[in-house]
Amino acid sequence: MSALDNPFYSHEFHGDYELISIGRLELEEGGSIPDCQLAVATFGRLSEAKDNAIFVSTWYSGTHQIWRDAYIGPGHALDPEKYFIVVVDQIGSGLSTSPHNASGPNADIAMSKFPHVRIGDDVVAQERLLREHFGITSLELVVGGSMGAQQTYEWMVRFPEKVKRAAPIAGTARNTPHDFLFTKSLIEAITSDPGWSGGEYTSNADVVEGLKRHAGIWAVMGFSTEFWKQEVWRALEFDSKEAFMAGFLEPYFTAMDPNDLLCMAWKWQRGDVSRHTGGDLAAALGRVTAKTFVMPINEDMFFPVRDCRLEQELIAGSELRVIDDVLGHLGLFSVNPEYMPQVDRHLRELLGTKV
Amino acid sequence: MSALDNPFYSHEFHGDYELISIGRLELEEGGSIPDCQLAVATFGRLSEAKDNAIFVSTWYSGTHQIWRDAYIGPGHALDPEKYFIVVVDQIGSGLSTSPHNASGPNADIAMSKFPHVRIGDDVVAQERLLREHFGITSLELVVGGSMGAQQTYEWMVRFPEKVKRAAPIAGTARNTPHDFLFTKSLIEAITSDPGWSGGEYTSNADVVEGLKRHAGIWAVMGFSTEFWKQEVWRALEFDSKEAFMAGFLEPYFTAMDPNDLLCMAWKWQRGDVSRHTGGDLAAALGRVTAKTFVMPINEDMFFPVRDCRLEQELIAGSELRVIDDVLGHLGLFSVNPEYMPQVDRHLRELLGTKV
Numbered sequence: 001m002s003a004l005d006n007p008f009y010s011h012e013f014h015g016d017y018e019l020i021s022i023g024r025l026e027l028e029e030g031g032s033i034p035d036c037q038l039a040v041a042t043f044g045r046l047s048e049a050k051d052n053a054i055f056v057s058t059w060y061s062g063t064h065q066i067w068r069d070a071y072i073g074p075g076h077a078l079d080p081e082k083y084f085i086v087v088v089d090q091i092g093s094g095l096s097t098s099p100h101n102a103s104g105p106n107a108d109i110a111m112s113k114f115p116h117v118r119i120g121d122d123v124v125a126q127e128r129l130l131r132e133h134f135g136i137t138s139l140e141l142v143v144g145g146s147m148g149a150q151q152t153y154e155w156m157v158r159f160p161e162k163v164k165r166a167a168p169i170a171g172t173a174r175n176t177p178h179d180f181l182f183t184k185s186l187i188e189a190i191t192s193d194p195g196w197s198g199g200e201y202t203s204n205a206d207v208v209e210g211l212k213r214h215a216g217i218w219a220v221m222g223f224s225t226e227f228w229k230q231e232v233w234r235a236l237e238f239d240s241k242e243a244f245m246a247g248f249l250e251p252y253f254t255a256m257d258p259n260d261l262l263c264m265a266w267k268w269q270r271g272d273v274s275r276h277t278g279g280d281l282a283a284a285l286g287r288v289t290a291k292t293f294v295m296p297i298n299e300d301m302f303f304p305v306r307d308c309r310l311e312q313e314l315i316a317g318s319e320l321r322v323i324d325d326v327l328g329h330l331g332l333f334s335v336n337p338e339y340m341p342q343v344d345r346h347l348r349e350l351l352g353t354k355v
Numbered sequence: 356m357s358a359l360d361n362p363f364y365s366h367e368f369h370g371d372y373e374l375i376s377i378g379r380l381e382l383e384e385g386g387s388i389p390d391c392q393l394a395v396a397t398f399g400r401l402s403e404a405k406d407n408a409i410f411v412s413t414w415y416s417g418t419h420q421i422w423r424d425a426y427i428g429p430g431h432a433l434d435p436e437k438y439f440i441v442v443v444d445q446i447g448s449g450l451s452t453s454p455h456n457a458s459g460p461n462a463d464i465a466m467s468k469f470p471h472v473r474i475g476d477d478v479v480a481q482e483r484l485l486r487e488h489f490g491i492t493s494l495e496l497v498v499g500g501s502m503g504a505q506q507t508y509e510w511m512v513r514f515p516e517k518v519k520r521a522a523p524i525a526g527t528a529r530n531t532p533h534d535f536l537f538t539k540s541l542i543e544a545i546t547s548d549p550g551w552s553g554g555e556y557t558s559n560a561d562v563v564e565g566l567k568r569h570a571g572i573w574a575v576m577g578f579s580t581e582f583w584k585q586e587v588w589r590a591l592e593f594d595s596k597e598a599f600m601a602g603f604l605e606p607y608f609t610a611m612d613p614n615d616l617l618c619m620a621w622k623w624q625r626g627d628v629s630r631h632t633g634g635d636l637a638a639a640l641g642r643v644t645a646k647t648f649v650m651p652i653n654e655d656m657f658f659p660v661r662d663c664r665l666e667q668e669l670i671a672g673s674e675l676r677v678i679d680d681v682l683g684h685l686g687l688f689s690v691n692p693e694y695m696p697q698v699d700r701h702l703r704e705l706l707g708t709k710v
Contacts, residue, residue, distance in 0.1 A: 177583040177596050182575045185540075188568050192547060213543050220537045221575065225659055228532040241532050301656070304580055 003102050003110035006204055008255040009094040014065050017041040017095060022128045031115035035105040038129055039064070039095035041087045043072050044080030046134060053136045054078060055126065056087040057144035057151035059171075059332065060264045061256060063089045070334035077347035083140065088126050090147065091117045092263030099199070099259035111259055112199030119147075119271045123154040127162070138162055141351060142290070145169040145332045146303070147264065150271035153311075156288045157273040164355045166290040167347055170297045170329055173311045174272045174281050182221055182302050183269045189213040190258050199259050207258045214261070215253040219245060224299035224328035232326060236335065285314040291355045292318035293346050299328040321346045358457050358465035361559055363610040364449040369420045372396040372450060377483045386470035390460040393484055394419070394450035396442045398427050399435030401489060408491045409433060410481065411442040412499035412506035414526075414687065415619045416611060418444045425689035432702035438495065443481050445502065446472045447618030454554070454614035466614055467554030474502075474626045478509040482517070493517055496706060497645070500524040500687045501658070502619065505626035508666075511643045512628040519710045521645040522702060525652045525684055528666045529627045529636050537576055537657050538624045544568040545613050554614050562613045569616070570608040574600060579654035579683035587681060591690065640669040646710045647673040648701050654683040676701045 011017070017039045025036035041064035046053060056067050056078070064087035072078040078085055089095040092114075097106060099114035109115060130136040142163050144152045149171020156166045157173075172179070190196055193210025201207055227233075233244035253261075277283035294312035296305045305322055312320045323342050325331030334340050366372070372394045380391035396419035401408060411422050411433070419442035427433040433440055444450040447469075452461060454469035464470060485491040497518050499507045504526020511521045512528070527534070545551055548565025556562055582588075588599035608616075632638035649667035651660045660677055667675045678697050680686035689695050 176580065177586075178575065178578075178580040181571065181583065181596070185568070185571050185575055188571060192564065192568060194549060209547065213540070213547060216536065216540050216543060217572065220533065220540055223533075225531060225533040225657070225662065228536065229662070231532075241536070302580070307580065307584070 003107070004100045004203070004257065006094070006100055006257050009101065009257070014063055014095060015041075015068065017064055017089070020129060020133055022125055022132065025121060025125050027115055027121050028118045029116040031109075033091070033097055033106060033109065033115070035097070036091070036125055037097045038125060039089040039093065040129065041068060043068070043078075043085040044083050046084040046136070050134075050136055051138065051140070052083050053130070053134070053139050054083045054085045054141045054143065055130065055139050055155070056085060057122070057126070057142075057148040058087065058090050058093055059144070059146035059148045060268055061253065061261065062332075063093055063095055066333065070340060071343070076340070077344045077351060078143075086130065086134070086136075088129065090122050090151070090264065091125065092260050092267065094257055094260045098257065099263055100257035114259065114263055117263060117267050119150050119154050119267055120158065120275070122151055122267075123158055126151070127159055139164060141165045141167065141347070143167040143169065143347065144171070146171045146329065147268050147271070150175070150268065153273050154271075156290050156292065157276055157284050160287050160289045163290040165350050165353065166288070166292045167295055167350055168292075169295040169323070169343070170300055170303050170332055172271070172303055172307055173285060174274055175269060176307055179302050180269045183265050185217050186214050187262060187265050189217055190262060196258055199262070201258065204254070204257050208254050211254045211256070211258065212250050215245065215249045218253070219249055221301045222328065222330040224301060224326055226299060226326045227328055230326065281311070282314050285311060286316070288315050291350065291353050293321045293350045294318055295321045295323055295343070295346060297323045297325050297329060297331045299326055299331070301328055303329060358462070359455045359558070359612065361449070361455055361612050364456065364612070369418055369450060370396075370423065372419060372444070375484060375488055377480055377487065380476060380480050382470055382476050383473045384471040386464075388446070388452055388461060388464065388470070390452070391446070391480055392452045393480060394444040394448065395484065396423060398423070398433075398440040399438050401439040401491070405489075405491055406493065406495070407438050408485070408489070408494050409438045409440045409496045409498065410485065410494050410510070411440060412477070412481070412497075412503040413442065413445050413448055414499070414501035414503045415623055416608065416616065417687075418448055418450055421688065425695060426698070431695070432699045432706060433498075441485065441489070441491075443484065445477050445506070445619065446480065447615050447622065449612055449615045453612065454618055455612035469614065469618055472618060472622055474505045474509050474622055475513065475630070477506055477622075478513055481506070482514055494519060496520045496522065496702070498522040498524065498702065499526070501526045501684065502623050502626070505530070505623065508628050509626070511645050511647065512631055512639050515642050515644045518645040520705050520708065521643070521647045522650055522705055523647075524650040524678070524698070525655055525658050525687055527626070527658055527662055528640060529629050530624060531662055534657050535624045538620050540572050541569050542617060542620050544572055545617060551613055554617075556613065559609070559612050563609050566609045566611070566613065567605050570600065570604045573608070574604055576656045577683065577685040579656060579681055581654060581681045582683055585681065636666070637669050640666060641671070643670050646705065646708050648676045648705045649673055650676045650678055650698070650701060652678045652680050652684060652686045654681055654686070656683055658684060
């Protein structure tokens with residue numbers, strides 16, 4: 001049983017996944033998660049040589065669900081008939097150990113007592129899981145979008161010998177100051193709600209106004225100006241932007257747990273592989289040995305192409321593959337039918353590259 | 356005396372201006388302002404033929420002050436030695452009739468009782484002021500930035516025969532849906548503060564937390580991603596982005612009146628010259644006879660060049676003059692030394708055009 005009951009974080013809404021404990025996880029910022037449970041969804045079969053594994057990490061508010069529904073399957077580059085694909089929901093996702101579900105051995109870190117977690121903590125936990133639980137020590141590909149791209153970069157720099165190929169989509173190796181401020185505005189939309197009560201609310205419904213404002217800021221930054229101008233939401237069968245907000249973006253976020261979102265937001269703000277090299281980003285990305293495709297989305301308002309290009313240029317042998325999507329950052333949802341064919345084409349080419 | 360005392364809205368902070376009543380102003384949304392007072396600052400001398408007048412309108416949170424300090428003066432295109440320049444602070448600016456200062460004959464519309472005002476109401480008031488008070492019926496140039504651009508477009512469409520030349524800077528003729536949502540997030544940052552009390556606070560200090568969050572969202576959208584990445588704020592002698600926020604953007608907004616900002620925000624959301632032509636923007640802009648330079652800022656996050664270009668292309672004989680400024684929208688503050696020379700060059704050329 002969880003610290004707080006929230007039916008959204010369940011098999012009913014997220015399908016099959018397994019909770020796997022990796023034991024105690026010591027955290028970079030101090031403190032620990034006594035019993036770190038990771039929600040894991042796998043697709044395909046691990047070869048006997050254990051040489052066909054792909055690792056996928058998740059983004060802010062997202063889980064394995066969107067990867068399963070949009071990115072993984074026969075006909076996609078992430079083909080379970082060929083690869084063993086492991087998707088791990090990040091700490092704070094609401095499915096893996098998170099503020100709202102901390103209980104049992106984790107009871108002392110429930111809700112407002114949850115410690116700060118960093119991208120590096122996630123990747124350490126993921127590597128341990130893959131090694132100890134699956135015996136996987138080499139990955140054909142690491143891929144993720146947004147915060148998943150942050151984790152991908154962390155894998156590339158922290159465990160270069162384990163990552164053959166990498167595809168950070170719509171995210172950066174070192175979070176930008178603008179991104180920090182954007183995330184700060186998301187955090188404040190939630191924490192300014194009196195119902196949040198310093199993180200000790202009794203239901204996410206107590207924070208519904210803050211979560212709606214949080215959705216409202218996502219509307220401004222998550223989609224592009226052209227998304228709104230061209231009324232792309234009509235393709236989702238809404239008849240006004242207000243109906244789209246009330247029927248899509250607001251319910252998407254109000255179902256979620258405020259503290260879980262805050263846990264992820266804090267982590268997102270501080271993603272930075274140059275922590276490994278005393279702040280020297282070029283030195284950190286100089287460690288990368290994976291064949292890398294850096295894949296920004298052309299209309300992204302907060303991970304703009306130019307920021308991603310600067311990092312890509314620091315990675316030997318890497319290529320910039322820009323995805324064209326008027327949705328902007330939330331193109332990651334794969335709503336645009338022209339999005340996945342681009343992602344698949346790039347990932348297929350990357351997977352076909354000898355390394 | 357005002358409904359609420361706020362020392363920011365005074366000669367001490369805004370220098371010379373005159374309060375001129377234009378009498379009762381009936382409003383497009385219904386209701387009226389019984390005694391509409393406009394804060395007016397003039398520069399230079401009106402010729403006997405009254406053929407050297409330039410009209411300037413103000414942006415959200417801005418007043419004549421920034422125009423006086425940055426845009427107007429000898430050496431600038433807006434040269435008081437040659438032109439009679441009239442700057443009118445918009446309704447809700449805090450200097451002209453506004454929620455916080457409504458008193459005397461306006462006592463019934465103070466604070467939360469202030470009626471909705473539209474861009475068209477401002478322009479009707481401004482035209483009446485120029486005609487009745489100064490005897491001006493023809494303008495050499497109408498110019499304004501952001502909401503001032505909205506007013507400029509309204510002048511161009513509503514009074515085409517009075518506007519010889521026009522320069523809308525960093526703004527649109529019809530507000531975009533993305534802009535509406537951005538402004539909505541600004542509004543909600545303020546109204547979500549319990550201290551706002553439905554608009555019946557007793558001091559703007561009651562709403563300081565909401566005003567700070569409002570400043571935080573401006574930080575994300577008002578400047579460009581590159582402004583933050585390049586740490587352009589160092590030129591203003593701050594040593595961290597946090598110090599810049601605490602020392603510049605937060606005090607800028609926390610000094611202001613929440614209801615006044617909300618009055619302007621509501622107006623901004625609904626700026627639309629196509630109200631004159633049943634929603635047909637091409638027909639509305641087809642009425643324009645002014646020689647027009649449309650002047651977006653290349654790094655503007657919410658009045659992007661492409662939105663401005665689409666409108667420019669609907670105006671006969673107009674030209675697109677893009678201003679290059681890494682600050683983005685708030686380049687309007689003229690912090691970048693390379694900003695004003697561009698504005699001056701375009702305005703000088705425009706003023707030199709025979710019409």
